[in-house]
Amino acid sequence: MKSITKQKSLEEIQQQLVGLDRVYIIGCGTCTTMTRTGGRDEVLEMKERLQGMDKIVTGWLVTPTACDEMTGAALVHANGAIANASCVVSMSCAMGVQRMAGYLDKPVLPALDTLFIGLESSPGDFHEICAQCGHCLLGYTAGICPVTACHKHLLNGPCGGTDSGRCEVDKDKDCAWTLIYKRLKQQGRLDVMRRYQPVKNSQVVPRPRIMRVD
Amino acid sequence: MAKSFRDVLKSDKFVITSEIGPPKGTNLDSMLHHIDILKDTVDAINVTDHQSSVMRFPSLGGCLYIKEKGAEPIMQMTCRDRNQMALQSDLLFAYARGVRNVLCLTGDSIVVGDHKDAADVFEMDSSQLLRTVRQMEAGRDLGGNELDGGVEFCAGAIVTPEADPLEPQLIKFEKKVEAGAEFIQTQAIYDLENFAKFMEYARQFDVKVLAGIVLLVSARMAKFMTENVPGIFVPQSLIDELAAAPKGQALSKGIEIAGRMIATLKDEGICDGVHIMAIGKEEVVPDILAAAGINGRH
Ligand code: SF4
Numbered sequence: 001m002k003s004i005t006k007q008k009s010l011e012e013i014q015q016q017l018v019g020l021d022r023v024y025i026i027g028c029g030t031c032t033t034m035t036r037t038g039g040r041d042e043v044l045e046m047k048e049r050l051q052g053m054d055k056i057v058t059g060w061l062v063t064p065t066a067c068d069e070m071t072g073a074a075l076v077h078a079n080g081a082i083a084n085a086s087c088v089v090s091m092s093c094a095m096g097v098q099r100m101a102g103y104l105d106k107p108v109l110p111a112l113d114t115l116f117i118g119l120e121s122s123p124g125d126f127h128e129i130c131a132q133c134g135h136c137l138l139g140y141t142a143g144i145c146p147v148t149a150c151h152k153h154l155l156n157g158p159c160g161g162t163d164s165g166r167c168e169v170d171k172d173k174d175c176a177w178t179l180i181y182k183r184l185k186q187q188g189r190l191d192v193m194r195r196y197q198p199v200k201n202s203q204v205v206p207r208p209r210i211m212r213v214d
Numbered sequence: 215m216a217k218s219f220r221d222v223l224k225s226d227k228f229v230i231t232s233e234i235g236p237p238k239g240t241n242l243d244s245m246l247h248h249i250d251i252l253k254d255t256v257d258a259i260n261v262t263d264h265q266s267s268v269m270r271f272p273s274l275g276g277c278l279y280i281k282e283k284g285a286e287p288i289m290q291m292t293c294r295d296r297n298q299m300a301l302q303s304d305l306l307f308a309y310a311r312g313v314r315n316v317l318c319l320t321g322d323s324i325v326v327g328d329h330k331d332a333a334d335v336f337e338m339d340s341s342q343l344l345r346t347v348r349q350m351e352a353g354r355d356l357g358g359n360e361l362d363g364g365v366e367f368c369a370g371a372i373v374t375p376e377a378d379p380l381e382p383q384l385i386k387f388e389k390k391v392e393a394g395a396e397f398i399q400t401q402a403i404y405d406l407e408n409f410a411k412f413m414e415y416a417r418q419f420d421v422k423v424l425a426g427i428v429l430l431v432s433a434r435m436a437k438f439m440t441e442n443v444p445g446i447f448v449p450q451s452l453i454d455e456l457a458a459a460p461k462g463q464a465l466s467k468g469i470e471i472a473g474r475m476i477a478t479l480k481d482e483g484i485c486d487g488v489h490i491m492a493i494g495k496e497e498v499v500p501d502i503l504a505a506a507g508i509n510g511r512h
């Protein structure tokens with residue numbers, strides 16, 4: 001499971017950096033290294049780009065897992081170079097950004113956009129397969145998530161736009177309901193698809209979603 | 215005053231519906247003109263709901279004008295733009311203003327339309343919306359709260375008889391019937407043999423089926439539809455027939471084809487009626503019916 005990210009445009013990074021000239025860069029050794037958006041190579045590239053914008057890069061670091069609380073210790077270790085900077089540019093996902101922003105008293109600016117939590121189905125191929133909806137329906141849908149894999153998150157079968165097993169929004173995407181149908185049929189469980197699924201509860205855990213484990 | 219659509223459905227009459235698309239903006243001239251053409255020709259008029267996810271004047275607005283002109287509107291309602299609160303509230307308003315027919319649709323994806331960055335809702339699907347209508351008729355909203363003054367709708371849905379694969383589409387069709395659909399308007403059909411097979415299956419259920427007739431205006435359009443529109447199959451013979459029409463005669467050929475199909479569906483008792491979609495050429499709907507040998511509503 002990975003946090004899937006994409007680099008922001010240089011223009012947007014520059015906009016965030018208005019008035020902030022000394023920059024410390026932090027990448028992440030886990031998800032953004034895997035997706036090649038914020039590992040060591042990308043951090044070094046960013047360093048050159050920022051220098052090209054006449055920014056002073058006071059240092060850089062790739063933390064093992066930016067969202068982990070261990071990041072606190074890594075930041076303490078890099079304290080001097082961070083103290084020299086007016087801000088931190090984060091090349092982790094937004095969870096890493098928030099983790100660091102909680103530890104530091106300077107601005108932590110995201111260089112990446114966090115797109116979704118995904119699974120690598122084959123090398124370099126990341127798919128969102130669970131939207132953490134709060135009430136799992138996989139038991140009725142042959143283990144394929146209708147909430148995430150169907151563009152319209154339909155619960156009672158395909159829409160009319162499905163075409164030869166493809167989704168109406170993109171011919172390169174499978175229609176989730178054709179996949180669900182085929183797998184249920186193979187399992188001899190089409191009766192499950194005939195069962196009516198009521199409207200989903202959108203407030204299983206009202207936002208902000210919090211869970212306390214004692 | 216037109217007969218209620220539900221009464222027409224219950225009669226033995228071959229039912230004829232058509233549809234109009236509201237304008238983008240407040241210039242209603244052409245919509246009102248289309249209503250005038252259709253109001254004495256068909257049994258009920260559908261009003262599309264931001265068709266193809268293009269933002270327009272609302273379906274409910276169009277329905278109110280149809281009521282004003284003494285005809286029967288069918289309000290198309292998609293689940294793309296409204297959550298359960300907004301959908302229910304629009305049903306209350308529609309009922310209070312005399313709209314008695316609703317076509318429950320899931321709706322097209324936002325990304326095919328003209329507001330590609332907009333949020334989509336899809337909190338409900340078509341079968342859930344149908345059940346919502348029935349629950350409100352029973353006096354309670356989706357929250358389980360009692361309504362002070364209820365609603366009553368003749369509710370329908372759609373089906374795509376040429377879908378590939380077909381079986382999941384049929385399972386959904388059955389769920390819609392179970393949810394309380396009284397009528398079904400189909401996606402455009404052109405192959406009457408395939409459609410007759412579908413009707414053999416659909417006849418098992420207590421629901422009226424109106425075949426979707428989309429007017430073909432050129433061989434190019436026919437070819438485009440069969441190649442690009444999901445769930446539409448136009449046989450090569452029809453494409454050839456349109457291509458062979460003399461220059462400037464393709465539209466009248468299309469009218470002839472639509473008329474011929476309607477006549478066959480009616481004379482052979484294949485289905486309960488037709489839903490004619492002329493897509494911008496509403497003024498030729500009377501010609502299509504004349505070509506089918508049907509004159510006027512009664
Ligand atoms: S139904 Fe889908 S989104 Fe919801 S918990 Fe299950 S896999 Fe995740």
Ligand code: SF4
Pocket residue numbers: 149150151152153154157158159160161162163166167168169174175176177178
């Ligand atoms: S084509 Fe399939 S996956 Fe796409 S929106 Fe329709 S049912 Fe969902």
